[in-house]
Structure formats: C-alpha cells, structure tokens
Amino acid sequence: MRKILSIDTTVCKGAGTCGAMHPQLFSVGDDGYAVARRTDLVDPADIAAAASVVDVCPTEAIQLTSVD
Amino acid sequence: MQTTEQAPTLFDSAYYQDPYSVYDWLRIHDPVHRFRFGVGDVPMVFLSRYDDVRALLSDQRFSNDGAAWGSEEFKRSGMIFGAGTLIGRILTVLDPPDHTRVRKLAMGAFTPRRVATWKEPVERIINETLERLEKSDEPDVMDFASRIPADVTGEILGFPLKRFADMLDAIERAFHADPANPDNESVVAAAFEEIVSYGRELITEKRRNPGDDLTSVFVQARDGEDRLSEDELVSLVAVMIMAGIDTTRNLIGSAVLALLDHPDQFRLLREHPELSSTAVEEFLRYDGAFCVGLFRLAKEDLEIRGVPVPAGTPVVAGLQSANNDPEEYIDPRRLDITRTGQRHLALGYGLHNCMGAALARLETGIAVPALLRRFPTMRLSVPRAEIRFEENWLLRSLPSLPVELRPADVTR
Ligand code: HEM
Ligand code: SF4
Numbered sequence: 001m002r003k004i005l006s007i008d009t010t011v012c013k014g015a016g017t018c019g020a021m022h023p024q025l026f027s028v029g030d031d032g033y034a035v036a037r038r039t040d041l042v043d044p045a046d047i048a049a050a051a052s053v054v055d056v057c058p059t060e061a062i063q064l065t066s067v068d
Numbered sequence: 069m070q071t072t073e074q075a076p077t078l079f080d081s082a083y084y085q086d087p088y089s090v091y092d093w094l095r096i097h098d099p100v101h102r103f104r105f106g107v108g109d110v111p112m113v114f115l116s117r118y119d120d121v122r123a124l125l126s127d128q129r130f131s132n133d134g135a136a137w138g139s140e141e142f143k144r145s146g147m148i149f150g151a152g153t154l155i156g157r158i159l160t161v162l163d164p165p166d167h168t169r170v171r172k173l174a175m176g177a178f179t180p181r182r183v184a185t186w187k188e189p190v191e192r193i194i195n196e197t198l199e200r201l202e203k204s205d206e207p208d209v210m211d212f213a214s215r216i217p218a219d220v221t222g223e224i225l226g227f228p229l230k231r232f233a234d235m236l237d238a239i240e241r242a243f244h245a246d247p248a249n250p251d252n253e254s255v256v257a258a259a260f261e262e263i264v265s266y267g268r269e270l271i272t273e274k275r276r277n278p279g280d281d282l283t284s285v286f287v288q289a290r291d292g293e294d295r296l297s298e299d300e301l302v303s304l305v306a307v308m309i310m311a312g313i314d315t316t317r318n319l320i321g322s323a324v325l326a327l328l329d330h331p332d333q334f335r336l337l338r339e340h341p342e343l344s345s346t347a348v349e350e351f352l353r354y355d356g357a358f359c360v361g362l363f364r365l366a367k368e369d370l371e372i373r374g375v376p377v378p379a380g381t382p383v384v385a386g387l388q389s390a391n392n393d394p395e396e397y398i399d400p401r402r403l404d405i406t407r408t409g410q411r412h413l414a415l416g417y418g419l420h421n422c423m424g425a426a427l428a429r430l431e432t433g434i435a436v437p438a439l440l441r442r443f444p445t446m447r448l449s450v451p452r453a454e455i456r457f458e459e460n461w462l463l464r465s466l467p468s469l470p471v472e473l474r475p476a477d478v479t480r
Contacts, residue, residue: 013425014411015415015416015417015418015421015425016122016417016421017421019126020125020128020417020419021168021419030410032411055172055176056168056175057175058421058423058425058426059180
C-alpha cells in the first residue's frame with residue numbers, strides 16, 4: 001500500500017496537533033502552516049500514524065490519499 | 069559597584085493589573101525564570117519567550133498529569149484539581165495514548181460542518197443577549213460576555229435550561245470555594261459530585277433520546293470497536309463546560325476593553341465588520357483569556373537554555389508573554405485588528421491545543437462586531453483606572469466592565 005500525505009494550507013490553523021503527535025511526519029513552519037515532512041508513505045507504521053492524525057486535526061486539513 | 073536588577077514578582081497584585089511589564093522584563097533578563105508559586109510555595113519555572121513557550125507545548129518530555137509526574141511539593145499544594153475524582157482525569161491532564169484516543173473520539177464532534185450548524189443558535193443567542201443589555205439599568209459588558217457562552221454551551225450540549233443553571237452553580241462552587249472555610253474541602257468535593265451527577269443524567273437522557281446535540285454525538289462516537297467509556301463521557305461534558313464558558317466570557321470582555329482603549333480600532337471594526345476574523349485573532353493575541361498554560365511537568369531531569377529543570381518541576385508556559393514577544397510582533401501592545409504574521413499561542417499549541425477553538429472564534433467573531441454595531445458610541449461609565457482585572461493566575465478576567473451604551477454627547 002502506498003499513500004500520499006498532504007496538508008491543505010487554505011484551512012490549516014497551525015495549532016500543531018499533528019507535529020506534536022508525529023513529529024517524524026509533520027512540522028509547523030514559521031509561516032504557521034503544517035508541512036508534511038514526507039509525502040510518499042509506504043511503511044504501514046507511517047501510514048497508520050498519519051491516519052491517526054487525520055481524524056484529530058481540527059480543520060480536516062490533513063489529506064491521505066491512496067495511489068495504486 | 070554593580071547592582072543586579074531584582075526580577076519583578078509573578079502573580080502578585082501589581083502583576084495582575086499589568087502582567088505585560090513583568091513579561092517584558094523576564095523575556096530579556098531571565099527567559100527561563102525559577103520562582104516559587106504562591107500556593108504551596110512550589111518551586112516552578114516560567115517561560116516567557118515565544119520560541120520557548122511553543123517548544124514546551126509540543127515537547128513530549130513533559131506531561132500534563134500532575135498526579136502522576138508532579139513533584140512532592142506540587143502534589144501537596146492542593147493545586148491538582150479534582151484530584152481523586154473523575155474530573156481529575158479530564159482530557160487536559162491525559163497523556164498519550166489515552167489523550168490521543170479520547171481526543172480523537174471527541175474531535176469527531178467538532179468537524180467544520182458541525183461548527184457551521186452552530187452559527188444560527190449563536191447569532192440568535194447574541195441577539196437575545198443584546199436585547200437584555202439594552203434594557204439594563206446598569207449595563208455591564210461582562211454580563212453580556214458571560215451570558216453568551218453559557219447559553220451557547222448549554223444549548224449545544226443539549227442541556228435542559230434549568231438543569232444547566234444548576235450545573236453552572238455547582239461549577240461556581242467548585243472553583244470559587246473559600247479557602248478560609250474549614251469545610252472547604254468537603255464543599256468542593258460535594259460540588260464535583262454534583263457536576264458528575266448532572267453529567268450522568270444528561271448522558272442517560274441522550275442515550276434514550278438522541279438528538280443532534282454534542283452530547284449525543286459524544287455518546288455515539290466510535291472508532292472501530294473503540295468508544296468512550298461512561299466516565300470519559302461524563303468528564304468530556306464537564307470539560308466542555310469548564311473550558312468553554314469562562315474563557316470565552318473573558319475574551320469577549322477583554323476584546324471590548326481593548327477596543328475602548330484603541331478608538332481607531334473600534335471605529336475600524338465598526339465600519340468594517342468583515343475584518344472580524346483577523347480581529348478575533350488579534351484579540352486573542354493582545355489579551356487572550358489564558359495568561360498561562362496548564363502546568364507541564366518535567367518527566368525527567370532536563371535543561372532549558374542551560375537552566376536545570378529537575379523531574380517533577382511544573383513549568384509554566386507564558387502564553388500571553390509569548391504573544392507579546394517583540395521578536396515576533398512589531399509593537400505588541402498596540403491593538404491592530406488587521407495584523408497578520410506569526411500565529412499566537414492563545415489557544416494553545418501541540419497535543420492539547422484548544423478543542424473548542426472554532427466555537428470560541430465563532431462566538432467572539434459575531435458577538436463583538438454585533439455589540440459595536442448596536443452601540444456605536446458606547447464608552448466606559450467609570451474612570452479607566454477603576455477597571456481592574458481579577459487576581460486569577462490562569463485566566464485574564466474582568467469582574468465588571470460598566471458602560472454607557474448611548475452617551476448623549478458623543479459622536480464617533
Ligand atoms: C476564547 C475562548 C477560549 C480560549 C482562550 C481557550 C484557550 C485554550 C487553551 C490555551 C488551551 C490549552 C491549554 C494548555 O495546553 O495548557 C485550551 C484547551 C482546551 N479547550 Fe479551550 N479555549 C477557549 C474556548 C474553548 C471552548 C469554547 C471549548 C469547548 C467547547 C474549549 C475546550 C477546550 C478543551 C476541551 C481543551 C483541552 C484540550 C486537550 O487537552 O486536548 N475551549 N483552550
Ligand atoms: S493539526 Fe491540522 S490544523 Fe493543526 S497544524 Fe496540523 S494540519 Fe494544521
């Protein structure tokens with residue numbers, strides 16, 4: 001399985017839940033928006049980690065899409 | 069001869085009226101400030117710089133759980149609130165993985181779609197509250213500011229009105245108990261018991277008759293096989309009330325005071341209500357309701373900027389100090405409702421950032437412009453020097469903000 005991780009910066013509020021939960025995948029930049037530190041995820045542990053943040057982000061800014 | 073300038077005192081009477089000059093001193097001279105907290109004489113550390121505060125809030129070497137990680141002095145101080153009751157296990161004190169699990173289940177109730185459905189009740193309640201203010205003989209902005217989040221919270225949680233009033237009364241008794249009363253502890257314990265029983269009652273009712281209120285959503289929240297336990301449900305309902313009402317009240321109050329202190333900004337927002345979303349962010353930055361974060365306990369011996377911080381030390385995140393750090397904000401004590409740039413930390417940051425942020429923004433963003441539109445020439449009815457903040461270490465809170473709603477001789 002392969003997933004693409006991205007952040008919708010038009011809605012992200014930069015409150016940093018994602019980076020606090022999984023700093024290896026997310027950080028909040030100086031401009032106040034989250035960035036995905038890696039976008040192409042193949043390791044199931046990374047995918048599970050990213051998925052767990054999707055539901056916790058208060059603005060639904062985190063997108064995790066499947067690629068075939 | 070050299071003299072070392074004495075650090076100003078945190079949490080004394082002068083500080084409560086003007087915390088910002090204390091923060092200014094600390095940021096420059098002692099950014100990792102060791103001090104003793106008045107209650108229990110507990111040794112603590114205060115962080116005042118933006119970068120340090122933000123780093124603390126996302127640092128997993130710290131815990132929010134005072135009962136598990138606090139120093140002996142801290143545990144003895146009696147400041148671990150609701151200790152031993154279900155309220156002592158609310159979301160704000162949980163660490164991962166419990167925190168992640170509960171937060172994830174609860175966050176499902178705060179989707180942007182659901183928040184959008186709250187606009188109508190919030191507008192309706194604000195209109196009713198404006199009517200009441202208009203009729204008041206001694207109009208006080210704090211009555212307006214208190215009423216809005218209380219009514220909104222009760223309605224959103226799906227409480228029957230009378231029951232909610234009882235619940236608020238119990239919360240008042242739990243938090244404003246008189247420490248001089250020898251029965252203090254049992255008064256507080258009884259109040260917490262009551263809060264818990266109202267919570268249980270509401271949850272039982274929503275299991276039987278689910279509605280589209282927040283409590284019903286919490287009751288039904290599921291993540292695969294995982295769901296909230298009965299105790300977690302009760303403590304979630306309680307935390308919504310405890311975290312959502314006084315905070316929003318105080319933000320609305322200090323926003324109105326800030327506008328009265330900055331007439332150009334008052335006029336700008338009155339004429340351009342479309343600026344309300346940047347204005348709300350600026351109100352939060354300028355005098356947001358939480359002066360400091362909840363205590364973070366060091367889980368191991370560590371150092372911050374070379375200052376040793378032994379395990380168990382409560383570290384205080386100076387949220388409002390960070391939000392007024394001149395390294396981040398130009399001329400920080402000037403209210404500028406069009407300000408952009410660095411985000412404030414007034415709603416927290418990291419794992420425990422405010423769960424009700426969208427609701428707080430919605431309420432304040434409607435309430436403040438509506439007040440200005442209705443009373444465009446409003447002004448204080450007492451001298452400015454009589455406006456005093458409460459001596460509350462956590463929340464920046466005005467007990468009263470008396471105003472003349474339509475002074476006869478004013479045009480603005
Ligand atoms: C102007 C209003 C508000 C302000 C300034 C505010 C501020 C904050 C801050 C600073 C924190 C983080 C505390 C810390 O990390 O030490 C927080 C957490 C929280 N807030 Fe708010 N808040 C407001 C309104 C609300 C509302 C309306 C609700 C609920 C409906 C709410 C629910 C919560 C909850 C549940 C938490 C704990 C989250 C967690 O521990 O994961 N807040 N708030
Ligand atoms: S949790 Fe969501 S809103 Fe918060 S910083 Fe991450 S992406 Fe942005």
